[in-house]
Amino acid sequence: MQTASTVDASAQAAAAQAAAASAGMAAAQAASAAAGRRRARLLALRRILLPVVAAALFLLVWEAGTRWAQVPEVLLPPPSAVLDRLVSAFPLLMKHAWPTIWQSLAGFAIATVLGITLATLLSASTIIRETLYPNVVFFQLIPKIALAPLFVVWFGLGPEARLSFSVFVSFFPVVIATLAGLDNVERDLLRLCRALTASSWQTFVSVRLPHAVPYIFSGMKIASTFAIIGVIVGEFITSKMGLGYLILFASAQAETALILAAISVLCVFGLAFYGVVALCERWTIERFGDRPR
Amino acid sequence: MQIHADPAADPAAEWRHPQPVAPDRDAAYLSLRHARKVYQTRTGDVEAVGLANLDIAAGEFVSILGPSGCGKSTLLSMVGGLESVTEGEIWLEGARVTGPRRDFGYIFQDPTLLPWKSVLDNVLFPIRTQKRPVADYEAEAHRLLEMVGLGEFKAKRPRELSGGMRQRVALCRGLINDPRLMLMDEPFSALDAISRDDMNLALVRLWDSYHKTALFVTHSIREAVFLADRVLVMTARPSRIVADLRLPFARPRDVTVQDTPEFNRICAWLRDQIQAGYGRPEQTRGG
Numbered sequence: 001m002q003t004a005s006t007v008d009a010s011a012q013a014a015a016a017q018a019a020a021a022s023a024g025m026a027a028a029q030a031a032s033a034a035a036g037r038r039r040a041r042l043l044a045l046r047r048i049l050l051p052v053v054a055a056a057l058f059l060l061v062w063e064a065g066t067r068w069a070q071v072p073e074v075l076l077p078p079p080s081a082v083l084d085r086l087v088s089a090f091p092l093l094m095k096h097a098w099p100t101i102w103q104s105l106a107g108f109a110i111a112t113v114l115g116i117t118l119a120t121l122l123s124a125s126t127i128i129r130e131t132l133y134p135n136v137v138f139f140q141l142i143p144k145i146a147l148a149p150l151f152v153v154w155f156g157l158g159p160e161a162r163l164s165f166s167v168f169v170s171f172f173p174v175v176i177a178t179l180a181g182l183d184n185v186e187r188d189l190l191r192l193c194r195a196l197t198a199s200s201w202q203t204f205v206s207v208r209l210p211h212a213v214p215y216i217f218s219g220m221k222i223a224s225t226f227a228i229i230g231v232i233v234g235e236f237i238t239s240k241m242g243l244g245y246l247i248l249f250a251s252a253q254a255e256t257a258l259i260l261a262a263i264s265v266l267c268v269f270g271l272a273f274y275g276v277v278a279l280c281e282r283w284t285i286e287r288f289g290d291r292p293r
Numbered sequence: 294m295q296i297h298a299d300p301a302a303d304p305a306a307e308w309r310h311p312q313p314v315a316p317d318r319d320a321a322y323l324s325l326r327h328a329r330k331v332y333q334t335r336t337g338d339v340e341a342v343g344l345a346n347l348d349i350a351a352g353e354f355v356s357i358l359g360p361s362g363c364g365k366s367t368l369l370s371m372v373g374g375l376e377s378v379t380e381g382e383i384w385l386e387g388a389r390v391t392g393p394r395r396d397f398g399y400i401f402q403d404p405t406l407l408p409w410k411s412v413l414d415n416v417l418f419p420i421r422t423q424k425r426p427v428a429d430y431e432a433e434a435h436r437l438l439e440m441v442g443l444g445e446f447k448a449k450r451p452r453e454l455s456g457g458m459r460q461r462v463a464l465c466r467g468l469i470n471d472p473r474l475m476l477m478d479e480p481f482s483a484l485d486a487i488s489r490d491d492m493n494l495a496l497v498r499l500w501d502s503y504h505k506t507a508l509f510v511t512h513s514i515r516e517a518v519f520l521a522d523r524v525l526v527m528t529a530r531p532s533r534i535v536a537d538l539r540l541p542f543a544r545p546r547d548v549t550v551q552d553t554p555e556f557n558r559i560c561a562w563l564r565d566q567i568q569a570g571y572g573r574p575e576q577t578r579g580g
Contacts, residue, residue: 188405195373195399195476197392198422206422210409287409
């Protein structure tokens with residue numbers, strides 16, 4: 001009896017041990033899964049945190065350095081002074097930001113439409129392509145900023161000059177990227193279209209254009225920054241409004257903090273602009289599949 | 294199917310067809326009449342296909358077998374109207390083939406699916422492109438996809454599928470418009486061996502019920518014999534059709550056909566034919 005009960009007890013103990021072990025294993029697995037998730041979150045956080053910390057550190061060094069070395073504010077104001085100026089001159093900055101913003105957005109939009117249209121024409125007709133494409137490449141090569149004064153000559157002192165120059169500057173990346181997208185379609189896919197007796201318009205709409213969409217967006221991302229550059233350069237040359245004008249005006253007044261405040265506004269706008277285009281790109285790539293290689 | 298009971302020195306004689314052309318050529322379904330393709334290059338003319346002269350009956354599944362560079366794909370492209378014919382003519386049902394036709398089905402070596410469209414929309418792509426009423430073909434698209442085992446993948450994008458699955462989608466796309474003639478250009482040669490066997494079986498299953506005329510280009514001997522009613526052997530340099538076999542295997546066809554001695558004898562004979570094409574003394578490689 002006794003022995004039997006001992007055996008029984010030991011069996012029970014063994015079962016309990018096994019249960020405990022399996023529970024321990026499950027717990028360990030859960031723990032390791034949780035640890036894995038935590039690590040992934042930490043990595044994601046690190047990717048955001050590290051550059052932010054680096055930037056904050058840079059500003060801190062700048063702040064401390066200018067104060068410690070007593071750098072004159074005209075030469076380099078500390079970030080805190082720039083922030084002060086940004087707050088105090090906020091209405092002024094906004095007043096000047098508006099023309100810059102709308103002209104950049106309009107320039108970008110026109111450049112995108114024109115760029116896609118020209119690329120379509122270039123890809124549709126061999127004659128047009130042979131005639132125009134070398135010239136497009138040539139124009140891409142010349143330093144476009146050097147042509148800015150010409151736009152003032154042609155379009156006068158109004159916003160038309162800035163707008164048209166902005167279009168001119170941001171138009172080329174869209175053309176080149178779109179053309180690459182329209183051309184880089186797999187040959188077999190085009191063969192399939194031909195085998196299905198698709199018209200060239202059908203091939204364009206159902207194969208070439210969707211294939212080019214991710215390419216178009218990478219061109220548009222470049223164009224978004226170029227459009228702002230175009231407007232600012234235009235404002236440098238001739239304007240009574242806009243952030244470019246304000247920067248020039250502030251530098252004439254030796255108001256370095258205002259210059260930097262205007263640049264900050266420009267940075268925020270540029271970042272938001274680029275961000276919106278990048279978000280649209282992400283959405284379309286989700287929609288249109290493959291990413292351009 | 295014509296079988297010549299003449300087992301002489303040539304072991305394939307009983308399947309070999311001496312005359313690749315029909316007695317009444319004008320009545321033939323598909324007729325290649327001394328079709329020739331010559332490419333002009335900087336170093337002179339290159340003959341891609343030399344004098345293809347043959348007839349194909351309606352409902353025949355014909356494999357075109359040969360080494361790479363023998364012009365078999367060019368031959369297929371000429372039949373499909375994707376390549377012009379330098380000399381000679383190609384006739385289909387009493388009309389000259391001068392360009393691609395709406396009632397052809399094409400399958401290429403790569404699946405060539407649209408990456409931004411779902412599997413179902415890819416299958417329906419020919420329908421939309423040819424401006425046929427999509428509603429009339431949706432049921433067929435579902436049926437084809439179920440048949441090749443992709444019923445649960447209709448809403449997926451091609452990138453979510455394996456290579457074999459993608460080629461199945463291409464197969465369904467080739468069949469969706471109920472083509473009169475299927476043109477298949479090494480459709481499975483990019484697949485791994487297991488997927489390839491799988492696809493061969495799927496295709497044979499399909500032909501149990503479909504009975505469409507098909508041209509199937511391949512460099513795999515076993516694939517050619519397993520799938521086809523008739524095998525044409527092509528050689529490279531000069532590009533010629535050197536043999537025309539009518540295979541004695543009935544449909545519906547089973548995998549076990551591949552284990553019969555007859556099947557293996559035919560494969561061995563075909564291999565000899567291809568090697569003889571390579572081994573000619575006047576042959577200069579890489580030229």
